[in-house]
Amino acid sequence: MDIIVAQSLLEPNAGLIFYKVIVFALLLFVLGKYAWKPIVNALSEREETIDASLRKAEQALEEARQTGAKNEEARREAEENARRVLQDARAAAERVRAEELEKTRARIRQMQEQAQAEIEREKERALEELRDEVAGLAIRTAEQILEETLDADRHRKMVDRFIEQLPRN
Amino acid sequence: MALIANIRYRQIVLLLAAGCVFFGPRLAHAADEKGELDAVAHTADGVYLDFAPFGAVELPRIFLRSDPWGLDVFPSTRSALLSERYVMEHEEDGHAEVLHGDALRDAIDHHEHLYAKPKPVQGTLVLDLSITRHLVFGVLAALIVVAIFLGLARRYRxxxxxxxxxxxIFQNMFEALVIFVRDEIAKPCVGPRYREFLPFLLTAFMxxxxxNLMGLAPYLGAATSNVAVTFTLAAFTFVAGQRKGTKAYWTHLFWPPGVPLPVKFILAPIELVSLIAKHFALALRLFANMMSGSLLILSLIGIIFTINVLFGSLAAALVAPVGVAFTLFITFIKIAVAFIHAFVFTLLSAIFFGMALEEEEHHEEETPAEEQPALAG
Structure with a gap:
């Protein structure tokens, strides 16, 4: 009996093969249609979603990085601008101040010159007056001294000559 | 920490309980009336489900006979024999004797009918379509797989x-298996067209x-330890692969390029034989590995009973712990083997599919394209 049974270990049972073909074909069909299709599709769908999410995140990060860089650049530019404006303003102010100073100086110089001229003129007139005064005074004095010796015309000539000989100032 | 300790404790208790359940029936079965262990009978297919020590359940017998043609269905072997339409032979001293009446009843009482091959009184037996133990296990395995993966598929509705x-756990565990088959087996071995073969590979693997794992469960057995089952699986692999064979593949097979004409006639049969041998080996590898594990465990347990018969009960009691320890060890190995051989079968199937899908790339001297289809057919 043992030999018979031992043979049965290696002897394919035709009936079992028949059933097994049916069972496995059914299994293939049922699982293929109702299990593997949804499962495998869902798995690849999920993988794609995860991949897409990762890519999107990477992209967003890259974008953020770019935006940051851009912002930084804009900030630097704005700073540069501000500095230039400030510099310009400072330069302009400096220029205005210098001009103002120059103008003021010029006016002062002008006023000085005018004043000098005025003084000169006044001095000239005063000298003139003084000369006249001195001439008259001298004449009168001389008249009083030389009342009778000299006529008036000779007197004048003498005094004038004297005055001519006087230093200018 | 308390939680971890608690879990470990519970796991150990579970493991012990499972061990008791696992070894209980085997040990009980081992000691049949004569005190002998029939490891082969337990490993082989049969027309009954063994629920020792609670007895055995006979499975329906279905016979296809000719002259006249007919399909005979009986709820059990016993009823088939008692109906007197089928008879069993008792072989003794070289001549067969058909059993009738009391002799038949006596044989049935000794469970001899479970191993006999009933023959029809009228006509000849064409095909024994009886439901066998391994068919029941195979269907059960198929149902479990269907239940698990239809359940998993519902998660993605x-x-x-x-x-x-x-x-x-459920979704993570089985998703991991699906992804393993897809990424470790289908993608690298089949190539870019792996999606076409993924359903087959997944079904075969699961x-x-x-x-295989059912082979470790008490009262159950591995359907894959039956040669008919593994041949069927390999045949499915063969058909699934060859169905999608490319022109380059068939050319390579029957009209190998780049060799002289006479050599082609020698190479073609060799290639054909190697193709069939590959699938034959696929079936035998799975069958032999699953069957040997079962035989080994039963043999290790059987040592105890053999020693009991040969050297008495004291020696048997001394050997028993060793036998049980070895059995435990082999059982752990069988768990690994269950996974490894599911993987190996699927991997080799995937490799065969990949070969069938080969495209022309490295052959310069090709025969004219017109000749190929005729030869390929």
Whole structure:
């Protein structure tokens, strides 16, 4: 009996093969249609979603990085601008101040010159007056001294000559 | 920490309980009336389910006979024999004797009918379509796989669940298996067209794995330890692969390029034989590995009873712990083997599919294209 049974270990049972073909074909069909299709599709769908999410995140990060860089650049530019404006303003102010100073100086110089001229003129007139005064005074004095010796015309000539000989100032 | 300790404790208790359940029936079965262990009978297919020590359940017998043609269905072997339409022979001293009446009843009482090959009184037996133990296990494995993966498929019904992270042990565990088959077996071995073969590979892997693991369960057995089952699986692999064979593949097979004409006639049969041998080996590898594990465990347990008969009960009691320890060891190995051989079968199937899908790339001297289809057919 043992030999018979031992043979049965290696002897394919035709009936079992028949059933097994049916069972496995059914299994293939049922699982293929109702299990593997949804499962495998869902798995690849999920993988794609995860991949897409990762890519999107990477992209967003890259974008953020770019935006940051851009912002930084804009900030630097704005700073540069501000500095230039400030510099310009400072330069302009400096220029205005210098001009103002120059103008003021010029006016002062002008006023000085005018004043000098005025003084000169006044001095000239005063000298003139003084000369006249001195001439008259001298004449009168001389008249009083030389009342009778000299006529008036000779007197004048003498005094004038004297005055001519006087230093200018 | 308390939680971890608690879990470990519970796991150990569970393991011990499982061990008791696992070894209980085997040990009980081992001691049949004569005190002998029939490891082969237990490993081989049969027309009954063994629930020792609670007895055995006979499975329906279905016979296809000719002259006249007919399909005879009986609820059990016993009823087939008692109906007197089928008879069993008792072989003794070289001549067969058909049993009738009391002799038949006596044989049935000794469970001899379970191993006999009933013959029809009228006509000849064409095909024994009886439901066998391994068929029951195979169907059970198929049902378990269907239940698990239809359950898993239900998790993806809603679109928002499809992209959500997997939740829970169930989904994570079986998703990992599916992804393993897809990424470790189908993608690298089949190539870019792997999606066409993925359903087959997944089905084969899950079915074989489930059947293999069932071989470890009490009262059950591995359907894959039956040569008919593994041949069927290999035949499916063969058909699935050859069905999609490319022109380059068939050319390579029957009209090998780049060799002289006479050599082609020598090479073609060799290639054909090697193709069939590959699938034959696929079936035998799975069958032999699953069967040997079962035989080995029963033999190790059987040592105890053999020693009991040969050297008495004291020696048997001394050997028993060793036998049980070895059995435990082999059982752990069988768990690994269950996974490894599910993997190996699927991997080799995938490699064969990949070969069938080969494209022309490295052959410069090709025969004219017109000749190929005729030869390929």
């Amino acid at each position: 809603r679109p928002e669940d499809r992209v959500a992270a997997p939740r829970g 079915f074989i794995l489930c059947a």
